[in-house]
Each structure stands twice: as C-alpha cells, then as structure tokens.
Amino acid sequence: MDREIPIPSTLSLAAFFARIATAATYRALSYPVRRLLNTQRAPTFNKDVFFAAIRAGCDVVQIAHSRYLMPSTTDLYHQFCAANKTAPCSLEVSLPDSEDAVTAHWIGEPDADVVVLYFHGGGYTQAGTEGYLRFWTQTVKDLNTSSRRLAVLQLAYSLAPEAWYPRQLREAAAVLAHLIKSGRSPSSIILAGDSAGGNLVLSLLSHILHPHPSGDVARIELGQGKIGGALMISPWVTFGQAHESFTSNQGKDMISPRQLRRYAGMFLAPSATPESDPGRVHGDAYTEPLHNDASWWKGLPRVVSDVLVWSGGNELFADAVADFEWVFREGWCHGEDEDGGNEGENVVFVQSPGRAHIEPIMSVMLEPGVKGDHQIIIEEWIKARLERSG
Numbered sequence: 001m002d003r004e005i006p007i008p009s010t011l012s013l014a015a016f017f018a019r020i021a022t023a024a025t026y027r028a029l030s031y032p033v034r035r036l037l038n039t040q041r042a043p044t045f046n047k048d049v050f051f052a053a054i055r056a057g058c059d060v061v062q063i064a065h066s067r068y069l070m071p072s073t074t075d076l077y078h079q080f081c082a083a084n085k086t087a088p089c090s091l092e093v094s095l096p097d098s099e100d101a102v103t104a105h106w107i108g109e110p111d112a113d114v115v116v117l118y119f120h121g122g123g124y125t126q127a128g129t130e131g132y133l134r135f136w137t138q139t140v141k142d143l144n145t146s147s148r149r150l151a152v153l154q155l156a157y158s159l160a161p162e163a164w165y166p167r168q169l170r171e172a173a174a175v176l177a178h179l180i181k182s183g184r185s186p187s188s189i190i191l192a193g194d195s196a197g198g199n200l201v202l203s204l205l206s207h208i209l210h211p212h213p214s215g216d217v218a219r220i221e222l223g224q225g226k227i228g229g230a231l232m233i234s235p236w237v238t239f240g241q242a243h244e245s246f247t248s249n250q251g252k253d254m255i256s257p258r259q260l261r262r263y264a265g266m267f268l269a270p271s272a273t274p275e276s277d278p279g280r281v282h283g284d285a286y287t288e289p290l291h292n293d294a295s296w297w298k299g300l301p302r303v304v305s306d307v308l309v310w311s312g313g314n315e316l317f318a319d320a321v322a323d324f325e326w327v328f329r330e331g332w333c334h335g336e337d338e339d340g341g342n343e344g345e346n347v348v349f350v351q352s353p354g355r356a357h358i359e360p361i362m363s364v365m366l367e368p369g370v371k372g373d374h375q376i377i378i379e380e381w382i383k384a385r386l387e388r389s390g
Helices: 010-037 045-060 063-069 073-083 130-143 167-181 196-209 257-268 318-333 359-366 373-388
Strands: 090-094 101-107 114-119 150-156 189-194 229-233 307-312 347-352
Touching: 010 045, 010 063, 045 257, 045 359, 073 101, 073 130, 073 150, 090 167, 101 130, 101 167, 114 130, 114 167, 114 196, 114 373, 130 150, 130 359, 130 373, 150 167, 167 189, 167 196, 189 196, 196 229, 229 373, 307 318, 307 373, 318 347, 347 373, 359 373
Parallel strands: 114 150, 114 189, 189 229, 229 307, 307 347
Antiparallel strands: 090 101, 101 150
C-alpha cells in the first residue's frame, strides 16, 4: 500500500510557487475592477487574494510537493506542542486483523468529560494544518470550566494516494471502537470533521448503521447508548460537480473543481497516474452520502443524539450540502418507525452567507483574535453537548 514519494525537482517547485504568485498578483491588481463590476470575488480583498493563491496551488500541487513542503499531521502536532510548551500526548491503536496501527493526538486531557474525535480535511490527500490545532486548542481553552472539561483527539489517518479507501474508514472506526472499549461512554464522544473529514464522519455513521462489506472495518458496539453528537463543517457529500454553486462560487471559494476531482480519484483507487484529472469519479454508499436514499439513514437517531452541519454560502459545496439536508433529514425523521416518530429537532443545518469552504477553521489564520458568528455557532453547539454530559 505504501508508495515511495520522490523529492520534487527545483524546477517543478519553482513553477509551483510561480503559479501561486501569479494568481495572487492578478487577483490583487484586478480586485478594484471586479468590485466595481460586481463580478465573482471573496467579500474582502485579503480573502480574495488568499483564496486565489490556495486555488492556484491546489490545482497544480503534486503529492511530491505537498509531502516535501508540509510536515505530516503527527510531525506538525509535535512541532505545535513544542512551540506552545505543552507536552504531547498521543494514542496508538492497532487495526483489526493487521499488524498496522493508527495514531491520534490529544488536545486537552484524555480523561475529559467529552472528547471530540476529529477528522481533518484535505481531500484525504493532505496532512492536517496548523489551523486545526489552533482552532481546537482555542475551543478547548474557551469551553473548559472548573466543572466540565473538553478534549479533542485528532486522527492522523493515512493519506492518499499512499493509502486509499477504505483504509481511512478502518482507522477511524478502530479509534472509535478503542475509545468505547476502554470504558468511555458513547454519549461522551462527538464525531467531528471538516470537508473530507466530514465525509469520514458520514462514512463512520453509515458503517454503524450498515457494517461495511469489506469485513475489516471494526464493528462499533454502542450497547444501549448512542454517540453524543456529530459535527460536520463543509462536508464533502458527493464527488459530482453538477450543482450550480460549483459554477457560481468558483471565484469566491478557496477550492477548485479540478482539485477535488484529482483528490477524489486518489482516494478511491490506486492509479499509475494519480496526479491526472480523472474526470467524474463514483464512490459508494459510504463515500457519496448525497446519493443514498433517505432510507439509508433510517435508525440514525438511535446511533447519535445530535447533528450539526455547517456550510458557507460562498463555497462550492453549498448547493450539494443543501440537497443533502433534505435526504438526511427525511431519513432521520423516519428513523424510529414507518410512521415517523422523530421530528428532527436534533438535526441542525446552518449555512452562513458570504463564508467560504471550512471558514470556521480558516478564520483562525485569516482573522486571529476575532471570533465570527460562524465560529460561535459551532462553539455554542459543542458547549451545549458538554453541559448536557453532566
């Protein structure tokens, strides 16, 4: 499964950075004109330039580039702990019927009242970034009180194309099963993720409802309990790109259609040419939740207590997430019996106007020290789960 990633050439790195610089410069110089003409742009000058740079980089970045330039999720965690003078604390869990293991990293105390099991985004191909560590460190600090404590366990899952589906689901399920078998009540666990990590949350919930056919994904035994909550930020719910927001929001968001197609192709299957654009790729019921019938989610209220799905009005995923709400809520509300029985008050979908993909996470880097309404929505939802756990 592992692949040797070659060190990129100096020429290819120069071309990569030149592409980013050119895109950022163009957006900076053209912003006043585009603002005057009211054409596609992010709400502010800084975001417009920054998002353009990210789009340009992700459109052309090769795996060799990202592996060379960015530390792994685990290495970054240790660097972050050293910079902030905190002791690292990690968990290693063996995968079922395998000699392999997966690592997850603690932010906060492992014996906290509530644990957020977090799956970072990055199209399943990119490591977790510092923004995640900053966001969750601040959230843990702000929500911890003398009586209730929150912690986050960030999964350092294997990345594509070195590892592909369902490896990431195997790792997520193994860690969740370990937490429960170690004595932690499912009600004290919140599953959370952004973008591809949100996709992984939905895959894990699907697996609990419908055990994965591969047979090597750990079964999740909840007993008489249920998971305390599921939080998804800009979840990737389909690999298709037919929704209108993929066109109308292209100049407002930080991700691009080509980038997503490439990442989806790397995630779903090994390829001799993983960097190429595969066009439309098709997943299954676990990886493309939008395309499941509502009946797929029947019984979910017996698996998880509360669900929050956040999306931004300016992101490519906006319309797909809106469509997913209907399917998901229909299944949830018919989760108890054929005649209904669950009105769905515990399912909340929020779309923040003018916000881009995973902006609650990105804002800690773009607007440090400022807590926006999009972040407060998520914080208050977690706070309510924390207080209820008492």
